[in-house]
Amino acid sequence: MNPISPDILLSYWSTPQIEVNVVILMNIVGALLLGMVVGYERSFHGRAAGMRTYGLVCMASAALTIIVGYPHYWFGGLQPLTPAADPTRVIQGIVTGIGFLGAGVIMKEGLNISGLTTAASIWASSAIGILCGSGFYFAAIVLTLIASVTMIWGGHIENILPSRHSASVQLTFRPGQIPSEQQVRELAAGLGYRIADGATAIVHDGEHAEWHLVFIATSERPVSIPALSAGLQASSLVAGHKVAFARN
Numbered sequence: 001m002n003p004i005s006p007d008i009l010l011s012y013w014s015t016p017q018i019e020v021n022v023v024i025l026m027n028i029v030g031a032l033l034l035g036m037v038v039g040y041e042r043s044f045h046g047r048a049a050g051m052r053t054y055g056l057v058c059m060a061s062a063a064l065t066i067i068v069g070y071p072h073y074w075f076g077g078l079q080p081l082t083p084a085a086d087p088t089r090v091i092q093g094i095v096t097g098i099g100f101l102g103a104g105v106i107m108k109e110g111l112n113i114s115g116l117t118t119a120a121s122i123w124a125s126s127a128i129g130i131l132c133g134s135g136f137y138f139a140a141i142v143l144t145l146i147a148s149v150t151m152i153w154g155g156h157i158e159n160i161l162p163s164r165h166s167a168s169v170q171l172t173f174r175p176g177q178i179p180s181e182q183q184v185r186e187l188a189a190g191l192g193y194r195i196a197d198g199a200t201a202i203v204h205d206g207e208h209a210e211w212h213l214v215f216i217a218t219s220e221r222p223v224s225i226p227a228l229s230a231g232l233q234a235s236s237l238v239a240g241h242k243v244a245f246a247r248n
Helices: 006-011 015-044 051-069 071-077 087-104 116-134 137-160 181-190 225-233
Strands: 107-109 112-114 166-172 193-195 201-204 209-217 240-245
Touching: 015 051, 015 071, 015 116, 015 137, 051 071, 051 087, 051 116, 087 116, 116 137, 166 225, 181 193, 181 209, 225 240
Parallel strands: none
Antiparallel strands: 107 112, 166 209, 166 240, 193 209, 201 209
16 A cells, blocks of 8 residues: 555545544644633743743643544544543653653742742643543633632732741851851841741851751741841841742
């Protein structure tokens, strides 16, 4: 059998093949739009992964899933897959691949970790694409709305609920000065914080001692970096400092 004969080539453009392709295109276009809806929130807030990333992830997930539902139309229908393809294996491959993509958007700088929400929402976008590819359109639309609402309003809810905010603190002491742990704890307590357990690192270069710590607020008020910096600056124990939000 000549694989490039006119009859074989025309079989890829037969009426049933065109109809199936139209259905597939409708699914992947719908998945693209739903993915872009979810990605708009990330794009609006200036994240690296925006509408294009989410749209492509969702669309590709839908495309890889929906073709499993048409095994008899593969290869122009000339060599149909007799046993039905297992969609769960396709889904497993999609989820694994999205895991690598999500890991790429997670950034760690010192004690500050960012990108977790973006990674989780990319994973949710792939689930939306899988639902579209499987034909669960209503569930895909509802999941899009739930994911979008969670990303938009979840941060506001977190700010309303009681929580203990934390800050990454780097303290530099004068040459030859080696403070005790109790002195540092009293310094933190005087500013309204406590030292997080297991988050202390000490660096000594022979002259200066540097302590890297995480301060956790003892009250439910939000952390004020300028206020914390001013309190450390006023302390006679500290020669220099560096403070930043610690989000993990």
